[in-house]
Structures are given as C-alpha cells and as structure tokens.
Amino acid sequence: MVSKYRDPAVDAAYDAALLENAKTGFCVFCHYETNSVIIKEFNNFAIVENKYPYMEWDASPVKHHYLLIPKAHLITFKQFSEEEKQEYFDIVGMFELSRYHVYARGVLVAERSIKHHHTHLFLTTKNC
Numbered sequence: 001m002v003s004k005y006r007d008p009a010v011d012a013a014y015d016a017a018l019l020e021n022a023k024t025g026f027c028v029f030c031h032y033e034t035n036s037v038i039i040k041e042f043n044n045f046a047i048v049e050n051k052y053p054y055m056e057w058d059a060s061p062v063k064h065h066y067l068l069i070p071k072a073h074l075i076t077f078k079q080f081s082e083e084e085k086q087e088y089f090d091i092v093g094m095f096e097l098s099r100y101h102v103y104a105r106g107v108l109v110a111e112r113s114i115k116h117h118h119t120h121l122f123l124t125t126k127n128c
C-alpha cells in the first residue's frame with residue numbers, strides 16, 4: 001500500500017515490516033524496548049521515534065515524528081484506566097503546547113495498521 005505520507009522507500013520498508021509482523025503475530029509496540037529508539041518513558045506510556053516517519057503533514061515537512069504508546073497491550077481508549085487516561089492527557093497536553101500535532105486513528109478504521117493503540121506526535125517545520 002502506498003501512502004501519501006511517507007517517502008516511497010520508507011513506505012516499502014513499513015509494508016514489509018507489517019507483512020512480517022502479520023505472519024508472526026508479533027506486536028512491535030508490546031516490545032518497544034527492543035525495537036525502538038525510546039525518547040521518554042512514563043509509568044504507563046512510552047514515547048518512541050517512529051521508525052517509518054511521515055515526511056509531510058498539512059503541507060509542511062515533518063521534523064520529528066514520535067509515537068506515544070501504552071506499555072500494556074491496549075487497543076482502544078476505552079480500555080485505558082483512570083490513571084492511564086490522566087497520564088495520557090498530561091503527556092498529550094505537554095506536546096500540544098509544544099506545537100506538536102496529535103493524531104490517533106480510530107480503532108475500527110481501515111487505515112489503522114497496528115492494533116496496539118498509538119498516538120502520533122509530530123512537529124512540522126511550519127511550527128518550529
């Protein structure tokens with residue numbers, strides 16, 4: 001699948017990783033410590049670099065593209081505990097005030113590639 005968000009070479013690597021994970025049932029976000037660059041960890045969440053970053057958002061080049069992921073294998077916001085909800089909004093609020101875009105695909109939309117919840121946090125050059 002070719003996306004309009006990524007460089008074609010990054011998109012190809014992304015598709016290959018998705019195929020491999022689908023074969024094995026491996027959840028990359030449950031194992032973020034072993035396969036991601038960790039930016040920051042919280043009690044219930046981690047922020048990692050997106051290995052397959054978007055190159056553009058809202059017609060502006062993307063400078064940083066992070067993923068905010070719960071440490072537990074949670075799929076939907078409705079599964080978040082009260083503590084997780086509080087921590088999630090504390091983190092997202094911090095990034096929002098740092099001019100980051102905050103984006104999460106709905107749990108039932110076709111474009112959601114990995115079921116483990118993840119929120120995209122990205123900064124575009126327009127907002128640096």
Ligand SMILES: [Zn+2]
Pocket residue numbers: 027028029030031072073074116
């Ligand atoms: Zn998982």
